[in-house]
Amino acid sequence: MPRPQKCRRIHFEPQILYFKPAGIPLTKLEEVTLTLEEFEAIRLKDLEGITQDDASKAMDISQPTFHRLLLSARRKVAEALVLGKAIRVNGGNYKMVVTGERVFRCFDCKNEWMESYGTERPQKCPDCGSVNIRRSPSDRGPSKGHGYGGREKRGFQV
Numbered sequence: 457m458p459r460p461q462k463c464r465r466i467h468f469e470p471q472i473l474y475f476k477p478a479g480i481p482l483t484k485l486e487e488v489t490l491t492l493e494e495f496e497a498i499r500l501k502d503l504e505g506i507t508q509d510d511a512s513k514a515m516d517i518s519q520p521t522f523h524r525l526l527l528s529a530r531r532k533v534a535e536a537l538v539l540g541k542a543i544r545v546n547g548g549n550y551k552m553v554v555t556g557e558r559v560f561r562c563f564d565c566k567n568e569w570m571e572s573y574g575t576e577r578p579q580k581c582p583d584c585g586s587v588n589i590r591r592s593p594s595d596r597g598p599s600k601g602h603g604y605g606g607r608e609k610r611g612f613q614v
């Protein structure tokens with residue numbers, strides 16, 4: 457049985473999910489599909505300019521995994537630019553992190569859940585009842601200054 461894939465953290469939900477070269481009829485158009493994780497890797501590294509180390513922490517994945525995502529994302533974007541393909545942003549396995557909420561993690565069952573700011577700090581894990589819980593260190597986004605809280609939304613899988 458395959459192990460369920462670990463969810464990656466995404467701090468930005470793209471508004472535009474389809475990019476199409478001008479002047480090519482739809483019937484002739486080929487497309488590449490960027491997963492949201494790949495999109496996020498490019499955003500963090502190439503747009504925000506943060507280090508791979510910080511970017512992989514922000515996404516809660518290992519640095520080699522981040523590196524693989526980034527290379528795959530760049531290759532797809534290059535392919536679209538050079539060969540005139542459309543880019544579809546879609547799918548992947550991710551959790552959306554939304555400013556304004558906090559992510560807590562249980563160290564016994566590895567459960568993660570969210571609490572809004574302004575609510576009381578949770579006393580125990582809602583899943584297993586353990587008190588061995590902590591604010592998840594990975595719910596802070598890469599931006600400087602203000603910490604991200606995290607509301608988690610399960611992504612869809614392709």
Ligand SMILES: [Zn+2]
Binds near residue numbers: 566
């Ligand atoms: Zn637990």
